[in-house]
Amino acid sequence: MLEIKNLHARIAEDGTEIIRGLNLTVNKGEVAAIMGPNGSGKSTLSYILAGREDYEVTEGDILYNGESILEMDPAERAASGIFLAFQYPMEIPGVATMEFLKVAMNSQRKARGEDELKIPEFIKRVKENAADLNIDMAMLKRPLNVGFSGGEKKRAEILQMKLLEPKLCVLDETDSGLDIDALKIVADGVNSLRSPDRAFVVITHYQRLLDYIVPDTVHVLSRGQVVKSGDKSLALELEKNGYAGIIGEAA
Numbered sequence: 127m128l129e130i131k132n133l134h135a136r137i138a139e140d141g142t143e144i145i146r147g148l149n150l151t152v153n154k155g156e157v158a159a160i161m162g163p164n165g166s167g168k169s170t171l172s173y174i175l176a177g178r179e180d181y182e183v184t185e186g187d188i189l190y191n192g193e194s195i196l197e198m199d200p201a202e203r204a205a206s207g208i209f210l211a212f213q214y215p216m217e218i219p220g221v222a223t224m225e226f227l228k229v230a231m232n233s234q235r236k237a238r239g240e241d242e243l244k245i246p247e248f249i250k251r252v253k254e255n256a257a258d259l260n261i262d263m264a265m266l267k268r269p270l271n272v273g274f275s276g277g278e279k280k281r282a283e284i285l286q287m288k289l290l291e292p293k294l295c296v297l298d299e300t301d302s303g304l305d306i307d308a309l310k311i312v313a314d315g316v317n318s319l320r321s322p323d324r325a326f327v328v329i330t331h332y333q334r335l336l337d338y339i340v341p342d343t344v345h346v347l348s349r350g351q352v353v354k355s356g357d358k359s360l361a362l363e364l365e366k367n368g369y370a371g372i373i374g375e376a377a
């Protein structure tokens with residue numbers, strides 16, 4: 127579903143190379159975890175997948191269902207079923223969360239050739255999913271992410287993901303700022319979407335999240351490259367021994 131081949135990317139403004147020959151394949155139905163020390167390029171990878179203009183791909187390719195997405199703008203990528211939950215979700219003053227969800231959901235449905243949802247059906251779906259995520263409906267009347275706590279932002283992102291039903295979900299540090307109860311709620315939300323025709327890239331600094339979202343594969347990122355891949359036992363090994371051993375091995 128996702129194939130990243132020898133990807134090199136740099137910061138557009140000053141030309142600093144951050145991603146340096148990254149290879150990664152994620153199959154349909156798979157949950158791939160990306161781990162790696164601070165500054166290894168995890169968030170940068172998520173921005174490049176989203177199509178942010180601050181980064182330039184200088185070499186390599188990103189294939190989604192066999193086709194390059196490099197020439198697609200962020201909206202086209204979203205319409206094709208790629209969803210990203212960022213480490214620091216953007217605040218959008220002036221747009222009520224509910225309104226945002228309705229517009230996003232209907233444009234996603236349109237892209238899939240489905241009809242717009244009627245308001246009562248839309249509200250019903252939001253209520254059900256919000257309840258599962260322990261989100262108060264009053265929060266959804268407020269502007270998107272404005273004044274939301276760290277945990278509320280993360281839950282709001284999972285709510286979006288559940289309503290949009292994307293095919294490739296990239297979650298960057300979804301566990302940061304969550305207490306253990308919120309972490310379980312978020313993990314349940316992710317797990318409820320796992321399906322044979324959907325794939326996840328779960329970026330996390332800590333093994334803890336992976337106790338709840340059990341990955342099929344684990345990839346270690348260091349200096350903009352995947353330096354080691356394995357199954358979930360690799361995450362446990364990292365937890366025990368830290369990154370130094372693996373990164374040393376690769377250097």
Ligand SMILES: Nc1ncnc2c1ncn2[C@@H]1O[C@H](COP(=O)(O)OP(=O)(O)O)[C@@H](O)[C@H]1O
Nearest residue numbers: 137144162163164165166167168169170171180
């Ligand atoms: N827009 C930017 N301007 C300057 N430095 C950046 C920018 N984006 C990323 N970097 C640098 O790239 C490296 C990788 O960052 P990041 O992808 O956020 O790492 P991670 O998410 O793995 O902690 C860091 O050294 C960071 O400072």
Ligand SMILES: [Mg+2]
Nearest residue numbers: 168169213299
């Ligand atoms: Mg990061």
